[in-house]
Amino acid sequence: MEKLPGLSHLFMTIFLHNFATCMVTPAITDVTMAALCPGREECSLAIYLSGLQHATIGLGSLVMMPLVGNLSDKYGRKALLMVPMTLTIIPLAILAYSRTRSFFYAYYVLKILTAMFCEGSVHCLSLAYVADNVPEGRKASVFGILSGIGSCAFVCGTLSTRFLSNASTFQVAAAMATLSAVYMRIFLPDSIINDNLSTPIISGGKLDGIVNPDESGKKIQMFKTMPSIEDMLALLKSSLTFSQAAIVSFFSNLADVGLHASLLYYLKARFHFNKDQFADLMVITGVAGTISQLLLMPILVPVFGEERLLSIGLFFNCAHMIFYSIAWSFWVSYAAAVFALFYVFSQPCIRSIVSKQVGPCEQGKAQGFISGIGSFANVASPLVFSPLTALFLSERAPFYFPGFSIMCVGFASMIAFVQSLMMRAISPISSQRVGNCNHMEA
Template sequence: MVIPAITDVTMSALCPGKDECSLAIYLTGIQHAIIGLGTLVIMPLVGNLSDIYGRKAMLTVPMTLAAIPLVILAYSRTKNFYYAYYLLKTLTAMVCEGSVHCLALAYVADNIPENRRASAFGILSGIGSCAFVCGNLSTRFISTASTFQVAALVAVIATLYMRVFLPESIVNDGISTRTNSKDEADVSLLDKDSTKNFQIFKTLPSLDDTISLLRSSKTFSQAAIVAFFSNVAEHGLHASLMYYLKARFHFDKDQFADVLVITGVAGIISQLVLMPILAPAIGVEKLLSIGLFFSCAHMFLYSIAWSSWVPYVVAMFSVLVVFTAPCIRSIASKQVGPSEQGKAQGCISGICSFANVVSPLAFSPLTALFLSESAPFHFPGFSIMCVGFVSMIGFIQSIMIRAAPPISNYKVNSCNNHVEP
């Protein structure tokens, strides 16, 4: 709900009456970079802790914190309140950004067999797209003030629903209460002994742990590289697109919502209908390459948009673009054991967070420059075209990924850098 409205709120607070504001672009970029640095540390930690204390316990923290900044803008959107929101959002997002999605993926991996995970991840993303569409439709038809009030209320309801109705998939001693095979149950029993004297500092992921996980499987490391470049491109597009559309075609909250609704509907069709059919038929590796190819194409088309109707048409490309994230997560999930799903998803999320640091530092200044009057040449979409080239690097790397046998009944040994049964 907040995404279509926040650009107008930011511009109104910082540069009232203008369609181009370098300060807004720089502040947004700095915020994304700081959040990325925070989540780079927090994401692997959250994933590791969820393997020990359970997904539900760890979900409570980010879902609770996420509601707090919304309350500020629900009360007022003046300059001082915007800065208070900006500061609090930056701090809370270090814990919240991506945590819910990461833990939800690990939760699904706890409860779904390997041969159905790609479809399950796609369905989970599709349900997220449904929520995305509902949120943007709501924003389209209610006032800005009401948008933040309703968003805060929904965040509170979501947290309460999770606490009351979501069953835990891992108990406090680190044993999965839902296993898909006898072997997985045996691994869980072994984990019980290894975590009896667990100390909190032992769960802190080190660089060696991450390197060990990346080296444990060539397929996992390739998926991590693709995740990095695709997320650099994705965050670069998200950081630039709305400011670009506002400066180029004078879009406002309603037009942003329309574009995002089209994107969300395309994502629903793709993830709930196409992906469950295509993933078993052609494999997640090929589906990943298809998604990245169309990601490049739609970024290039955004960059050369010649009329205000073009962004609406380009948004329909999302029917194929959204394959990327579920495919990466599915590939990574199959390369670790059942007791390390949180660690694997946390590692990928940490890499995505690092991409979120790099992307705004590279593309926010470029966007501000080419939307200003001091641009070296007239090409408002130049930064978005550069984003497309970054996505192309991820596409090239994805072509090199070959399907590897799942390592579901093995566990990565972070000390000896090998895989042991």
């Protein structure tokens, strides 16, 4: 119980950070269209640039996520969290100042550069922090609570966007991102210190008043933490369950990124949605996800188990994507959003399954690897689905089916669902793989 205060500060940090980043999601489509194709409902340039952005960020994250996880095992979660939470502020501040075409392009470039490190790293490090502080039997439930906190922030952020102008949205988002970084720096205690390298990465060589004289040795050690192909293969071979979870994670993220890159442009072209309708849709999704993760998931995990709950989540994820693709009226999109009650189970279950396959000192590495798998999907998905979306929303479509690309996204999710059915519950091995690390009481 001594560690609960540390988790409460983590939850508040994640809430503030997600509140800031989620605020801009309903507004960014209108801002992009206004900057690139003013006065139009369909813009292939915006779709292609969005796809290129996702692919480039995914390529950078593919390299950075395993590195971030490894470094957090060495230097602690808090030190690594500070970097992405600070970088997140920069692109938000640009659009808070102006949303003209030149400022949009400046935002676009800086968003790519910062998100190569930031995208997914806050979530990855938060999961590792929870794994440090929560016993085996409660991991799935607490992972679900962490996701529920993120969903709650998503609801609050998108709901606030409903009542703000585009200018005010980005100004408030930049302020909240700054607040989250300051709060984390002041209040969040670190959860792990490795005796093999006890100097924090941003401490200037000091720990408890002791100066480390071997700065060059520290830099060499830092480069040794970069994961190799052999490290990744060793993780995949560590257990059949881990490799199956990696496959599920890839196809699940492939579908999620494809949907995220296509859905808003599809709804704008098909039903003329704007910022307010996007916010309404996201609020429904967020409320359903928050209720499910905070209330339903802690009850259902002991009953069904993580593997079965993962399959349930993936089934409903596939179903809601197919509903979007065949929507014949705007209200169908709102009905599909309610499926978030069930599809939000998938990500916490995957992370909990992975956490139980490695030792205490490998939590950052394992979570970083799964995030890297997701980042690889981030590269592949926009390259496939963004051109498909642009084609079927244009007048050049080979046949009339505006939601065809989203239907294909649903098929990718179906592959993840089928693979999840093959996973079998095994005894957790993380308790048997104890490395040389000490946990600080939060």
